[in-house]
Amino acid sequence: MPEPGKTKFQIDLRRYLREEEEDRDLTRLICEIADASKYIINAIRTGDLGVAGTSNLYGEEQLALDVLSDRIIRKRLVNSGVVANMLSEETPDIIPVDPHGKYSVAFDPLDGSSLVDVNLAVGTIVSIYEGGDLLQPGRNQVAALYILYGPRTTLVLSTGSGVHEFAMNQLMEYTLVNENLRMAPNCTIYSPGGQRNKYTPGTEKFVRYMEDKGAKLRYSGGLVPDINQVLLKGKGIFLYPHLEGAPDGKLRLLFELNPMAYLIEQAGGAASNGRQRILDLMPEGIDQRAPVFIGCQEDVARAEAFIREEESLSSAFAG
Numbered sequence: 001m002p003e004p005g006k007t008k009f010q011i012d013l014r015r016y017l018r019e020e021e022e023d024r025d026l027t028r029l030i031c032e033i034a035d036a037s038k039y040i041i042n043a044i045r046t047g048d049l050g051v052a053g054t055s056n057l058y059g060e061e062q063l064a065l066d067v068l069s070d071r072i073i074r075k076r077l078v079n080s081g082v083v084a085n086m087l088s089e090e091t092p093d094i095i096p097v098d099p100h101g102k103y104s105v106a107f108d109p110l111d112g113s114s115l116v117d118v119n120l121a122v123g124t125i126v127s128i129y130e131g132g133d134l135l136q137p138g139r140n141q142v143a144a145l146y147i148l149y150g151p152r153t154t155l156v157l158s159t160g161s162g163v164h165e166f167a168m169n170q171l172m173e174y175t176l177v178n179e180n181l182r183m184a185p186n187c188t189i190y191s192p193g194g195q196r197n198k199y200t201p202g203t204e205k206f207v208r209y210m211e212d213k214g215a216k217l218r219y220s221g222g223l224v225p226d227i228n229q230v231l232l233k234g235k236g237i238f239l240y241p242h243l244e245g246a247p248d249g250k251l252r253l254l255f256e257l258n259p260m261a262y263l264i265e266q267a268g269g270a271a272s273n274g275r276q277r278i279l280d281l282m283p284e285g286i287d288q289r290a291p292v293f294i295g296c297q298e299d300v301a302r303a304e305a306f307i308r309e310e311e312s313l314s315s316a317f318a319g
């Protein structure tokens with residue numbers, strides 16, 4: 001229980017996890033990542049936006065911030081003493097840490113980093129599994145979190161018992177501000193990623209359906225702020241669909257989609273690749289991408305229905 005005179009909404013992250021009787025090693029791991037965010041905030045505020053000169057697995061030039069954020073988090077994961085393997089979006093392979101480590105971590109150290117130089121919000125995304133295997137379906141995650149570096153720095157976390165939001169205070173501690181976030185059954189905002197002229201007919205029909213029902217378009221180009229708006233408003237859907245020429249869309253399953261799908265499902269929402277549940281996808285490789293429709297359950301189901309309808313029509317015409 002919080003100290004006398006303190007509401008539950010003033011206790012810090014570590015105490016919250018302790019009072020929820022979370023596993024001590026998981027608590028340590030989550031708090032190490034939370035601490036790492038303080039150094040990332042500093043890097044964002046003061047860091048060199050120049051190109052680091054290296055490139056990641058996808059051939060994208062790594063901004064100095066990407067490299068720095070990756071290094072900051074990796075160091076904290078190693079220091080935690082509880083990590084078996086780790087995998088960063090910025091490195092080409094799984095990095096073994098400690099064969100006796102209890103958990104393994106896939107993370108995107110600074111998702112949307114290209115938005116920093118236009119002063120838009122960015123984030124860190126983390127996916128945590130028990131044991132050493134990082135190529136498991138996302139339904140096996142034991143925790144997921146993201147940290148949003150916006151006007152306020154917030155950390156949204158689930159360890160399997162609902163989704164909770166913590167905000168960084170003046171002492172740079174994360175304290176609970178929202179407990180058990182919940183998604184409504186359907187949306188009033190939609191966040192459509194990718195080029196509209198490359199949408200398949202089923203996705204196009206879904207977007208027109210959202211427009212016809214008066215939903216408002218909210219898209220920043222940063223997955224973390226865009227999903228955060230869907231979750232905090234509770235009435236949204238984010239989509240980065242399969243596109244003509246890019247059947248798997250753009251977003252990475254291990255670093256972006258699995259952790260976000262875990263969080264949104266824990267809030268009563270849904271996450272699909274247009275045909276099946278994101279968390280049931282069996283990863284075939286660390287760089288696997290997938291299309292995504294994530295948010296309010298009823299609208300995710302409707303997107304799947306439009307896509308199914310289109311597929312049956314096109315297969316019928318194909319004869």
Ligand code: AFP
Nearest residue numbers: 111112113114193194221222223224
């Ligand atoms: P970067 O991390 O390479 O900046 O990409 C960010 C991202 O993967 C994700 O945060 C956004 O949802 C998505 O890209 C936006 O993609 P578009 O720029 O094609 O809209």
